Amino acid sequence: MSSFKSKSVFPRRKPGVTPAPKGALSIYDPIYMGLDTRGRAVRVTLMYRNILIGGEPGAGKSVAQGNIVAHAALCSDVDLILIDGKIVELLPYAPVADEFVGNDMRKALRVLRDLQTDLDERYLHLARTGRKKIVPGDGFRAKLLCVDELAYFTVTVGTKDQQEEFRVLVRDIVARGRAAGIITVASTQRPSADIVPTSLRDLFGYRLAFRCATDSSSDIILGTGWSSQGHSAVDIEPEALGVGLLRAEGGFPRRLKTAFLNDRQHKQIVRRAVHLRRAA
Numbered sequence: 001m002s003s004f005k006s007k008s009v010f011p012r013r014k015p016g017v018t019p020a021p022k023g024a025l026s027i028y029d030p031i032y033m034g035l036d037t038r039g040r041a042v043r044v045t046l047m048y049r050n051i052l053i054g055g056e057p058g059a060g061k062s063v064a065q066g067n068i069v070a071h072a073a074l075c076s077d078v079d080l081i082l083i084d085g086k087i088v089e090l091l092p093y094a095p096v097a098d099e100f101v102g103n104d105m106r107k108a109l110r111v112l113r114d115l116q117t118d119l120d121e122r123y124l125h126l127a128r129t130g131r132k133k134i135v136p137g138d139g140f141r142a143k144l145l146c147v148d149e150l151a152y153f154t155v156t157v158g159t160k161d162q163q164e165e166f167r168v169l170v171r172d173i174v175a176r177g178r179a180a181g182i183i184t185v186a187s188t189q190r191p192s193a194d195i196v197p198t199s200l201r202d203l204f205g206y207r208l209a210f211r212c213a214t215d216s217s218s219d220i221i222l223g224t225g226w227s228s229q230g231h232s233a234v235d236i237e238p239e240a241l242g243v244g245l246l247r248a249e250g251g252f253p254r255r256l257k258t259a260f261l262n263d264r265q266h267k268q269i270v271r272r273a274v275h276l277r278r279a280a
């Protein structure tokens with residue numbers, strides 16, 4: 001995968017807020033995810049948050065993830081770090097990514113280690129300035145880390161040591177990233193305790209469960225106990241592609257149908273994002 005564009009790693013930008021190019025979005029803006037059962041728009045604000053997306057194969061995870069990445073690509077204030085074990089889901093966004101990693105464990109680990117170093121720098125900056133979170137003007141741009149599919153890197157490829165390092169790095173980035181302006185979007189088609197252990201899943205402020213095979217898989221995404229209260233992604237009809245249960249920190253799961261961008265629309269968004277990012 002070495003032919004993918006790879007800019008110098010995590011450049012530090014000059015302090016001060018550069019005016020956004022005309023028409024650019026912001027990662028501080030709510031991201032449009034789709035419609036709820038009453039036809040109302042569902043939006044999530046991912047800045048200072050993370051989102052875990054799970055569900056059985058073909059249920060709609062990549063489409064949901066694509067909506068988030070599309071929004072982020074059109075923002076002038078966030079860098080994209082895309083890790084895609086399946087390669088094809090996020091590849092269209094490689095031209096606007098600071099880092100794109102395909103099915104390459106060594107590169108994935110290198111990129112995550114760099115991100116962890118960046119995280120350390122951000123916390124040092126917070127400690128020095130006596131503040132609790134990174135804000136615009138700090139000289140640290142927001143970053144969006146998207147990992148598709150967690151299981152690929154934690155159980156399928158690489159050695160046991162590499163898989164463990166991957167798990168530890170992702171957990172640290174999810175745990176400390178919030179305040180530091182590093183957002184994680186992680187997807188899995190295997191919502192099981194070994195892929196998404198409690199120590200990891202509890203760190204996600206947003207959970208999005210598409211159809212799951214069992215109540216326990218659904219609970220792994222949404223949080224323990226929701227299925228026994230009648231909120232289970234098992235109840236989503238198999239033909240209801242793109243229908244999921246979205247739960248925000250402290251809230252009830254809310255049924256939504258995600259917005260669907262086709263390949264042509266993604267291509268158009270990437271072209272626009274390339275233009276916006278050059279102008280930024």
Ligand SMILES: Nc1ncnc2c1ncn2[C@@H]1O[C@H](COP(=O)(O)OP(=O)(O)OP(=O)(O)O)[C@@H](O)[C@H]1O
Pocket residue numbers: 055056057058059060061062063064189210241242243257258259260
């Ligand atoms: N919101 C939606 N509206 C219409 N169709 C959708 C929607 N979401 C998903 N689909 C349909 O379902 C198909 C599978 O969706 P998607 O690729 O997102 O599944 P997935 O959960 O990522 O699967 P896998 O785990 O195998 O990668 C899409 O190609 C599309 O045809």
